[in-house]
Amino acid sequence: MREFLTSQLGVSVVLALVIVGAMQGAVAYCIYYERKIAAWIQDRYGPNRVGPWGILQPIADGLKFIMKEDVVPHHVDKPLFILAPAIIFVVAFIGFAAIPWGGQWNLDGHIVDIQVANPDIGLLYILGVAAMGVYGVVLGGWASNNKYSFYGAIRATAQMLSYEIPMGVCILIVALTMGAVRLESITLSQTGYWFGFLPQWNVLLHPLAFIILFVTALAEANRSPFDLAEAEQELVGGYHTEYSALKFGMFFLAEYAHMITGSAFIAVLFLGGWHFPWIPWTQPEATQWYAVLAKMAVLSAKICVFLFVMMWVRWTVPRFRFDQLMRLAWKGLIPITLALLVWTTVLVYFGKPRSGWALLGNAIILFVSFAYAASGGRVTGRQRNLPVVDASPSAALGATA
Amino acid sequence: MTAAAPYPIYAAFALGAFALYFLAPRAQRRRAVTTAGWLAAIAAGSVALFASQQAGPHTGILFYCFAVVALLAAVRVITHPRPVYSAVYFVVVVLAVAAILITYEAEFLAVALVIIYAGAILVTYLFVIMLAQQPGAPVYDRRAREPFLAVIAGFLLTGLVAGQVTAQRSGLPPPSKPEARTASTRLPPNPTASGNTAAIGVALMTRYPVALEIGGVLLLISMVGAVALSRKRIPIEGVPPPAPTLGQIGKEVEPF
């Protein structure tokens, strides 16, 4: 037994169990976190009835999901209707398997990875898992046999397919810069310093790719301002209109699980994963148990910061119109990421992918795209065929008067 | 390996052909016929398992598990009367094949298969199926076209090929020793150490650059073709196209 527990397989099994459990709790508390942040932004109290400061609210919410009546309407396609939430839930949770949580642990002389699986293709594994997430949405919307659900599913699928392209290209940029597709190697090669004090995080080399990856992660998780699939004013509830009780809860939890996976992924690719500069416990050489805990805490803190920004965006920025969303992806993000990719390949050819030249390319591409947009290139501007709506306050007053 | 006559292989494929004939969609679906089909399919699988056990040491339980999943799902792809379910079962086929590729130490290929097939191609198939859906199950999904001749053709093709491969095993060159290959194309001896993603990349860029370029050009051509096809405004036959209003003239693409 002790042999098994100190081997990599034993650690992986224990870690998988712990992560699946911890993530369900974390996802539940994400909802509490979101409601508190929404309340803070809107200058109100938020949930404060259940327990001190309302911290037992997620448990009450969960009980409500479980105890509601589980309605399966008679007009739905039953097998797919039941399959869809299962797919989206499973897909949202298996992405955690390849995330390097805490470097290496010296366990009774064995060096084990604090990672469920350390495949050679970890980067692509997460991309593949994200690609499978579309099925839950599209099958759920179709099986509901409801026009609004189907519109929501069509919108979500078109959006996810479109934003997977800039996401994949951003990931390719990182893979090219690092020369690796294994997530642990990507983290390890970000642990050095420039000029002796600046951490060699990828965000300092490719800030533009970092921002674009964050935007695509929002879109992949169907988060505001990309939440057109569940735009209440237009589509009732979107693809989960017909779902109730725990099936709806699975869609709901999967959205937050997607947010956490996406945040962890961006943190690993661009912010050095579990590495934090100047603290010896979070350096790759430290393999004691407290170092592992410190590394996990650092990664969790980075995830929390990303979650906060995502929620901040949700309660501040209005939703896109669908044509604006598509134009942003196809005419904005994809050309910019492709230009960045070409620049990175040139740098790789000259053997300097991790130098100030990368930053220079980012600056040039950002400047050119801004200049193009400002010069009426209609990158994110209004559509040509639509009538121009004067949104100024005087026009609104004139219309009512 | 002796060149024994591959009768078990022929038997397996013949049973599989019967199973397909019974399972093919038909006008009146009778439970007895479907049950007979599944029984024949199970028999075909057992005979095939027996035959491959005889032919050599088996590869491992995982391969057989995923092979069974892939074959059953493939049968459902071609026999299910509803196209949406066919597509969903095809996703199962893709995932099972990806798992089999992982047992072959082809992890990169497996993940590429999942991303490209399950993530992109099948979603567009589902899209088209859902958009072009007829109310109810139309007759062309419920009735097969010449199932008897089709299964005979399929059996003749694959059964004979498979039987010949089994009989001619001695004709195949033996598996090469990894050391005999040049370093650039060899799979690493211990794939868990570094994987073979880099080896595939090197092979594609150094040995097959022309094929790679042609692939890129093909993708571009297909993209242009798909855009051109879907931009055309097609008149439904028998219905005259609506006369363009004044503002539309010169803005729309001309029909064929």
Place this chain on the structure above:
Amino acid sequence: MDSLLPSLMLGAALFGLGVVGFLVRRNLIVIFLSTEVMFQGVIVTAAAFARYYAHVEGQAYALLLLVIAAVEAGLALGLVMLLYRRRDTLDAEAWSTMRG
């Protein structure tokens, strides 16, 4: 490492299922799905040979096959949509007017 035969059998069976599906079905989309089943059989075979000979050539072929599959899917779906909008049906028999 005599693992070639079961893999070749699996590849042949998948390919054969695809052939039968291509001949039997009348729905245009399911016909194209059957061709994708054939592709799966070929990919299994290529990867099995790659492992048998400890050589990446088979895997490189399989990757190029994926490219061809993507090209085929893009064009085929565009064509199917075109045909569907013309006749308002996905039945392949609707397009048999050229038969002698």
